[in-house]
Amino acid sequence: xxxxxxxxxxxxxxxxxxxxxxxxxxxxxxxxxxxxxxxxxxxxxxxxxxxxxxxxxxxxxxxxxxxxxxxxxxxxxxxxxxxxxxxxxxxxxxxxxxxxxxxxxxxxxxxxxxxxxxxxxxxxxxxxxxxxxxxxxxxxxxxxxxxxxxxxxxxxxxxxxxxxxxxxxxxxxxxxxxxxxxxxxxxxxxxxxxxxxxxxxxxxxxxxxxxxxxxxxxxxxxxxxxxxxxxxxxxxxxxxxxxxxxxxxxxxxxxxxxxxxxxxxxxxxxxxxxxxxxxxxxxxxxxxxxxxxxxxxxxxxxxxxxxxxxxxxxxxxxxxxxxxxxxxxxxxxxxxxxxxxxxxxxxxxxxxxxxxxxxxxxxxxxxxxxxxxxxxxxxxxxxxxxxxxxxxxxxxxxxxxxxxxxxxxxxxxxxxxxxxxxxxxxxxxxxxxxxxxxxxxxxxxxxxxxxxxxxxxxxxxxxxxxxxxxxxxxxxxxxxxxxxxxxxxxxxxxxxxxxxxxxxxxxxxxxxxxxxxxxxxxxxxxxxxxxxxxxxxxxxxxxxxxxxxxxxxxxxxxxxxxxxxxxxxxxxxxxxxxxxxxxxxxxxxxxxxxxxxxxxxxxxxxxxxxxxxxxxxxxxxxxxxxxxxxxxxxxxxxxxxxxxxxxxxxxxxxxxxxxxxxxxxxxxxxxxxxxxxxxxxxxxxxxxxxxxxxxxxxxxxxxxxxxxxxxxxxxxxxxxxxxxxxxxxxxxxxxxxxxxxxxxxxxxxxxxxxxxxxxxxxxxxx
Amino acid sequence: xxxxxxxxxxxxxxxxxxxxxxxxxxxxxxxxxxxxxxxxxxxxxxxxxxxxxxxxxxxxxxxxxxxxxxxxxxxxxxxxxxxxxxxxxxxxxxxxxxxxxxxxxxxxxxxxxxxxxxxxxxxxxxxxxxx
Numbered sequence: 001x002x003x004x005x006x007x008x009x010x011x012x013x014x015x016x017x018x019x020x021x022x023x024x025x026x027x028x029x030x031x032x033x034x035x036x037x038x039x040x041x042x043x044x045x046x047x048x049x050x051x052x053x054x055x056x057x058x059x060x061x062x063x064x065x066x067x068x069x070x071x072x073x074x075x076x077x078x079x080x081x082x083x084x085x086x087x088x089x090x091x092x093x094x095x096x097x098x099x100x101x102x103x104x105x106x107x108x109x110x111x112x113x114x115x116x117x118x119x120x121x122x123x124x125x126x127x128x129x130x131x132x133x134x135x136x137x138x139x140x141x142x143x144x145x146x147x148x149x150x151x152x153x154x155x156x157x158x159x160x161x162x163x164x165x166x167x168x169x170x171x172x173x174x175x176x177x178x179x180x181x182x183x184x185x186x187x188x189x190x191x192x193x194x195x196x197x198x199x200x201x202x203x204x205x206x207x208x209x210x211x212x213x214x215x216x217x218x219x220x221x222x223x224x225x226x227x228x229x230x231x232x233x234x235x236x237x238x239x240x241x242x243x244x245x246x247x248x249x250x251x252x253x254x255x256x257x258x259x260x261x262x263x264x265x266x267x268x269x270x271x272x273x274x275x276x277x278x279x280x281x282x283x284x285x286x287x288x289x290x291x292x293x294x295x296x297x298x299x300x301x302x303x304x305x306x307x308x309x310x311x312x313x314x315x316x317x318x319x320x321x322x323x324x325x326x327x328x329x330x331x332x333x334x335x336x337x338x339x340x341x342x343x344x345x346x347x348x349x350x351x352x353x354x355x356x357x358x359x360x361x362x363x364x365x366x367x368x369x370x371x372x373x374x375x376x377x378x379x380x381x382x383x384x385x386x387x388x389x390x391x392x393x394x395x396x397x398x399x400x401x402x403x404x405x406x407x408x409x410x411x412x413x414x415x416x417x418x419x420x421x422x423x424x425x426x427x428x429x430x431x432x433x434x435x436x437x438x439x440x441x442x443x444x445x446x447x448x449x450x451x452x453x454x455x456x457x458x459x460x461x462x463x464x465x466x467x468x469x470x471x472x473x474x475x476x477x478x479x480x481x482x483x484x485x486x487x488x489x490x491x492x493x494x495x496x497x498x499x500x501x502x503x504x505x506x507x508x509x510x511x512x513x514x515x516x517x518x519x520x521x522x523x524x525x526x527x528x529x530x531x532x533x534x535x536x537x538x539x540x541x542x543x544x545x546x547x548x549x550x551x552x553x554x555x556x557x558x559x560x561x562x563x564x565x566x567x568x569x570x571x572x573x574x575x576x577x578x579x580x581x582x583x584x585x586x587x588x589x590x591x592x593x594x595x596x597x598x599x600x601x602x603x604x605x606x607x608x609x610x611x612x613x614x615x616x617x618x619x620x621x622x623x624x625x626x627x628x629x630x631x632x633x634x635x636x637x638x639x640x641x642x643x644x645x646x647x648x649x650x651x652x653x654x655x656x657x658x659x660x661x662x663x664x665x666x667x668x669x670x671x672x673x674x675x676x677x678x679x680x681x682x683x684x685x686x687x688x689x690x691x692x693x694x695x696x697x698x699x700x701x702x703x704x705x706x707x708x709x710x711x712x713x714x715x716x717x718x719x720x721x722x723x724x725x726x727x728x729x730x731x732x733x734x735x736x737x738x739x740x741x742x743x744x745x746x747x748x749x750x751x752x753x754x755x756x757x758x759x760x761x762x763x764x765x766x
Numbered sequence: 767x768x769x770x771x772x773x774x775x776x777x778x779x780x781x782x783x784x785x786x787x788x789x790x791x792x793x794x795x796x797x798x799x800x801x802x803x804x805x806x807x808x809x810x811x812x813x814x815x816x817x818x819x820x821x822x823x824x825x826x827x828x829x830x831x832x833x834x835x836x837x838x839x840x841x842x843x844x845x846x847x848x849x850x851x852x853x854x855x856x857x858x859x860x861x862x863x864x865x866x867x868x869x870x871x872x873x874x875x876x877x878x879x880x881x882x883x884x885x886x887x888x889x890x891x892x893x894x895x896x897x
Contacts, residue, residue: 001838001839001841001850001860001862003859037789046843046844062875099866105771151770151771154771182809189769190768190769191768191769192768192769192770193770193771203828232806254841260842290848353859406837407832407852408832408856409832410829410830410831411829414825414828414829417812417824418811418812418875419828419837419838419875419879419882420837420838421837421840421871421875422838422840422850422860422876423840423841423842423844424837424841424842427859427860430856430857430859431857431859432857433856433857467840467844472791530822575832582827589778613785617811618811618812618813653811654811654813674780684812684815685812685815685816691829704815726894756873758806
């Protein structure tokens with residue numbers, strides 16, 4: 001068993017067009033060199049009943065032997081405020097007031113606010129320790145004093161905290177500021193979180209660091225020379241800094257939420273403001289209107305979060321900025337590994353669109369490790385090189401990147417109904433969270449749901465043969481390669497593009513093609529992407545929804561960071577965690593999160609079907625319905641015996657209807673003229689209806705007892721000669737290879753691709 | 767005397783869960799038979815409807831705490847499988863039992879199932895039933 005990887009890497013972006021550069025960032029803990037080469041990826045699943053691993057080496061300048069160093073990854077969210085002029089050094093006395101809501105108060109030393117070098121113990125710091133808040137001053141000559149408030153903080157309770165420092169001494173004063181809505185409990189609890197402690201002072205030395213919110217600085221000899229340590233877990237709000245010690249009455253005024261003289265006020269950070277972003281979203285900038293000591297978020301701490309003044313009446317942070325003054329830090333968040341560039345590759349003009357990877361292998365004979373860094377080459381910008389487009393769901397890949405649900409969530413197996421199979425890659429994800437980050441399915445160490453996911457990190461579950469922890473089957477990238485392999489073998493000439501391309505280019509991208517296919521699990525969608533699909537289909541485009549659970553979660557992209565996506569879960573949905581009350585709006589755009597269905601844009605309205613059940617252990621087959629005999633759709637099943645079962649075979653749990661499945665639903669907007677050609681039957685008791693379909697709790701919500709647990713094969717025509725076909729199942733594409741590809745699932749898929757790629761308008765069928 | 771800060775807060779839910787688990791184990795011990803285990807062995811993924819006894823046994827074992835939970839470990843290339851146990855603390859690698867090797871995923875899952883059954887209702891009970 002291996003619990004860590006010596007060799008890993010990532011690239012700067014998932015999508016790249018001819019003529020555009022792509023950078024690769026590798027790390028290696030071994031001694032020898034690493035061999036790299038470019039592969040075109042066709043299949044990864046090692047299942048002996050399938051085509052096996054299929055890759056083709058593409059000779060290129062990436063055929064190299066390189067020396068790769070081990071790399072440091074800065075994990076944990078924090079805010080950095082550069083202070084080159086020493087305005088925050090505290091050398092002539094200073095005060096701080098801020099609000100704190102800790103989530104792991106007993107974890108160990110955590111930096112709340114500091115201008116401190118932990119290597120030389122120089123500067124000042126307010127830390128949270130198991131015994132409570134502590135002020136530390138260090139002169140850089142070995143003299144350090146610590147003054148602690150003396151009582152532990154309670155988890156998820158808001159405190160007002162004031163620190164004053166001058167030559168006469170140090171004071172740390174705290175008061176709980178609990179309201180009916182802002183803390184883990186309300187006013188019925190007899191709680192007194194007040195404490196005041198004083199001690200002798202010394203003049204803090206100049207740490208030479210930035211001021212940090214959410215951690216401590218540390219100088220090092222090895223690059224990067226400025227690092228954050230002792231990351232904080234919890235919220236911070238409204239930090240202010242004065243260049244003098246506040247008087248006792250001013251300290252009381254701070255605790256009471258009253259105004260304090262602005263004399264000697266140096267900085268007042270507005271954690272809910274970011275002037276760099278147009279519109280409602282928040283990026284990485286923290287406004288500071290007093291002295292211009294602007295801060296920068298590192299590693300994407302949670303913004304748009306409820307603060308100590310939140311009353312439970314307003315739920316949009318842009319509507320009540322005063323109630324949303326907080327940022328939530330987690331010591332395991334990550335927005336970019338920031339490793340140096342190992343290789344740069346500019347895509348040649350003649351490299352065909354398709355799925356590629358940089359294959360990296362240790363140049364050693366004894367048990368060499370190999371790591372794949374996948375990416376997707378599109379057609380040249382503003383062009384198409386085929387009439388068929390396969391959309392690679394890179395937003396969804398990011399959402400799942402390095403997910404560890406089964407290792408951390410006791411209920412994970414109960415939800416999915418099988419005994420877990422795990423592998424070395426799973427253990428490496430768990431032991432290397434600081435460099436691999438978490439997925440949108442995980443929780444941070446402090447229990448908060450992970451809301452942001454970055455492309456720029458090694459993605460261990462995007463290795464081509466990986467069997468996903470949630471299904472013990474291929475999932476996402478390895479599953480989508482099934483479709484890639486089959487289309488290639490069938491001789492279909494196709495381009496690929498990614499969610500990132502669709503989000504950026506919109507309907508213009510789709511309009512270059514006669515037919516657009518989704519992959520097996522396009523779950524995470526932005527508004528721009530839905531608009532593109534709806535416009536494309538309404539304009540005569542043809543779509544093939546080749547998966548299940550698509551267009552489900554509202555997804556947005558961070559301003560100026562196209563490699564970071566955001567999802568807020570909550571209220572309803574098949575979800576691993578639920579956002580806290582009042583925290584459903586995306587910080588990156590200001591829009592409402594959760595399901596598209598709850599924003600009036602259920603996937604049925606565009607693709608005809610929408611998510612209805614997960615069926616992780618047993619896949620099953622479809623039965624044809626009378627609509628299949630409609631003369632207008634006969635071409636779809638040409639060559640197929642519609643009196644027989646459809647798809648009672650396949651590489652994923654033995655059927656074409658499995659993992660996650662969707663159904664036709666007029667109430668959710670399936671077009672009224674939709675033909676339901678077939679529907680799946682025989683689901684098991686572990687196939688569970690999704691929670692948004694269950695209005696009042698009741699039994700019989702499983703595959704044996706509920707008529708709503710099923711996958712529907714649907715077809716409808718759209719204006720201007722277009723049409724939409726849906727398989728509604730994630731396991732459909734794993735059935736394409738059965739009987740050497742001579743099977744009904746493959747015939748139907750091929751029939752639809754062929755007709756849809758023919759530009760002749762499709763006859764309307766209403 | 768008001769509360770003043772985070773101390774060791776006693777979560778009564780843990781005691782309630784403990785009592786629930788104890789009661790549930792007794793109930794399962796009363797109904798699970800060797801035939802129940804054979805039923806799982808014959809249909810590992812559950813393609814056919816399961817008996818109520820097996821369904822309840824599986825549900826109970828799947829809601830167990832992470833610490834000590836048995837799972838099937840797939841060695842690289844998915845040609846060899848072992849049993850292993852998870853640990854609840856993040857970044858603590860699982861403990862793998864290399865004393866038994868399995869050549870199929872299904873065999874490993876059956877073994878994991880049996881080990882969990884033993885954790886839940888005790889091997890002795892079933893062996894006695896067998897006799």
